[in-house]
Amino acid sequence: MADALIFDHVRTPRGRGKKDGSLHEVTAVDLAAQTLDAIRDRNGLDTTMLDDVVLGCVDPVGEAGSDIARMAVFKAGYDTSVPGVQINRFCASGLDAVNFAAGEIISGQHGLTIGGGVESMSRVGIGASGGSWPVDPSVALPAYYMPQGISADLIATKYGFSRTEVDAYALESQKRAARAWKKGYFKNSVVPVRDVNGLTILDRDEHMRPETTMQSLASLNPSFEGMAAMAGFDAVGIQAHPEVEKINYVHHAGNSSGIVDGAAAVLIGSKQAGKKAGLKPRARIRAYANIGSDPALMLTGPVDVTKKVLKRSGMSLDDIDLIEVNEAFASVVLRFMQAFDLDGEKVNVNGGAIALGHPLGATGAMLLGTALDELERRDLNTALVTLCIGSGMGTATIIERV
């Protein structure tokens, strides 16, 4: 089996995913194409050597529909021989796209691929692609369907995280993200989004709220309580975890991931193909794994999939220098740290989606890039990237520098 080497990573800044967000005027395919442009240009890549572009996208409808990866190839002016495929595993799509692209290398079938993702949440609303999960009784019932936020509250209830604890975690995310930006830790990877004339539209993450305090967080009302009571989702959670008498609603906009627009791309290949293209490997994909997990808790997949990937690769968490766990909700990361008895020192060291935002299809690839940059900056070796996933799944990837 070939090694899948990581040659480079780029991402767009994350624009606020609303009508007043800076990237709202930029099409989804343009966001994806600009990351393809950047990764080609800064590596002097001859795109005829590329075997595939795999992009994650969670709501692949409307302008993001059909096969946005192939469309981005056109828009970026890649050689027409470069195919593209869009995949969807909800919030981990971006990391799964990287894993799929790596798998193509590992299997020996491809030499050079791109994995990444894109989501324009301001233009294609969350949930726009529909699907049977919430609505078809034959699916919704065994899946214990409920909105993610209620699952996050169920996790907080079951594992005992108070409102103060989740808020404190959110505050730390803001602080770490602000510091990382201030110190320029993201500058290697973030490529500004430009207009057709080359004018910069956005060059930094705009969802951050560095002014956040415990007091400002405490003033926010829980977001999911009303919906849970009115639509009966509280009962769904309780019937799945009957030791719970009632759900403690602790999550709100300030300790949940931000809705943003963005895209990312990771250039991956075999040693041989890299050499031929004149690329210098930065890391290799050591292992990856997927798993289905408790659907009602929904967002505890990172715990299960981390156990799985560590076991399969014969590693322990002590072998891991840095960990990125997607901050879908504060309780997700708190549960992860609780399950593995971790303090926060090596987890999400530059903040996460609570401060920076979570462009669904792209986040996984962004986290991988953030981990890689930080390994290099600290001159450490190994990182684990993992995300929780709608309907109860987890994806994890372990990378190590070469």
Add this chain to the structure above:
Amino acid sequence: MAYQNFTVETDKDGIALVTWDMKGRAMNVFDLKAMEELAAIVEDIATNDSIKGAVVTSGKDSFCAGADLTMLEDMLGAFTKQAAKKPEAAMQMLFDESRKLSLLLRRMETCGKPVVAALTGTALGGGFELALACHYRVAASDSNGKVGLPEVKVGLFPGAGGTQRLTRMLAPIDALPLLLQGTELAFSKAKAMGIINETVPAADLVATAKKWIVGGGEGVQPWDREKFKLPGGPVFSPNGMQTFAAANALYRKETFDLYPGIRAVMSAVYEGLLMPMDIALRIESRYFAHVLRTPQAAAMIRSLFISMQALSKGARRPAKVPATKLGRIGIIGAGFMGAGIAYVSARAGIPVVLIDRDQASADRGKAHTEDLMTKAVQRGKATEEAKGKVLSLITASDDYSALKGCDLVIEAVFEDRGVKAEAMAKAAPYLSADTIIASNTSTLPITSLAENVADPEKFIGIHFFSPVDKMMLVEVIMGKKTGDRALAAALDFIRAIRKTPIVVNDGRGFYTSRTVMTYIREGHMMLLEGVPPAMIENAGRMAGMPVGPLSLNDEVAVDLAWKILQATKKDMGAKAIDPRQEALLEEMAVKRGRAGRKAGKGFYDYDGRKKQLWPGLAEIVEPKPAESFDIEELKQRLLVAQALETARIFEEGILTDVREADVGSILGFGFAPWAGGTLSYIDMMGTDKFVKTAKKFQKKYGERFKPNALLVDMAAKGDRFYVRFNPEKTRKKAA
């Protein structure tokens, strides 16, 4: 053409008036013959050029009560017989047969001519589905009539287009509650919702219906028109997604996913709304045939329809005794139970003498009726006139001589032998030799209470449930010497107040109290094992019980549970009780004064209508992590404990009819209706598996799970309660 069930008269305008009037039945129902005849009539309407349209009405003051459920039972019987040999063909037969009414109604609505339903009165189930398939609906405003699709209440679901037409007339958010709960709507409400087009006095019903046709009413349903839009919008729209996501969650919240019939409604509606009508109806039929085959539907139809009706009509009444005259009844004790019995009696038009030790107490008892009637008037369920009449039927008094001339006297004083004896002694001088005397008690042995009266043959136990106006069951208890006349009187009275009786023999706690205590006890034992309290409570509800065992104990009163345990210990010895349970109840009720809901604190803390499990329970027993327990096993334990106790009671001869065990368990203490009751639960599991499960629990949790000899014998022989004790056969043998 002449029909047995219908008459058809076509007027000068070419409008056929189809009048449904089944001979020898109080209400019209769809049986095979009625369906066959209606099919012929519909064909005639469709093909006979001289017929321009039709009005379907009823010759009775109700329209139609739905399908004849025994027809479905027969269909299922035929299927089961064939299924062993040719499963595929049997399934096809069941599918084809069970959708006949659906196809017939579809033929009617697409026959090209306008058809109007003229509802003389209540139209339920298939009857309402017939009306929904008509192009226009007129209902009698002066009829007290209702429409509704109550099939889910007996484990089925509307299989003749109800799920599809209602959701094309109303947005799913409005239609689903009617379908999922089987809600019945008064005509006025149905009209306000747009399900009925017009309400007019019964006398104008047919003329109004015809007028709509003459006025140009078209024989095309909205959903068969090209530009039809679903009232709630497409399923895959933001609105539709929200509705169905919430509906699935609410379905689970309300049903704990225990009812295949209700779940099938959800699926039929979701899948059906994605398709045009003909395919949608086929989808509905597929689910209908599927639901018909579920053991839950079979058990629910049997217990909640067939058995309940048989018992309500007096299946256990001694046939030779002439009808009891209930000119006036006496009630001694105007407390909560006595006052409730007075209310239901007066509501049934029976004059009542309500006695208590002083006038004020008696008056307070009567005031209970005034309260309930005032509420009924406020809700539009009764008129001021009716309220006055009901109140005028109740005479509240502290004078026992007012009992003179009563045909039946019910003693409903405090549950204490002495108090009861005193009440009987005071009443005795005013009772004639013919007066039947009943004692309302939930625990005291009837045979010993009979010693308080002159003639034990005329004495019987009647156990009402609280609150009397809501609870449908009455447990009748035969003392050793109770005679047929007393039994007939009790059953005649219960029928008059429109409740369902079960008749049991005397024994500690009779049937219902004794069995429900095993549910509560199992909750206590789980708590002592370290099961998290919320998990115990949720396990109860998820098994299909109306409330968790700890909550129920709070309602019954924790100190009462303690007293009952002490009494049992005193009467039957220390071995008859579990010392761990005794210690828990002593800690709760005696040492900590947590007597239950009435005290505002028990296993729960109460704050008005809000309640929360008492956090201090953790001090008494430290809960273990939820992961140490299997929720499925907890659920099963709670039901097995009750079913096993029922089997013992049956073996002891306290219960003598399997139907009474089942109906009594559902109506008396809400035992898992999906299972059809305690003994149906055992039959559904199979006696062999049940005994194995009980033995497993016996090993793990103690002797209280030891299966009784009868069950062990039945398991060995592969027998079931409804086979060995088949009520049909038992009845024939007795006759």
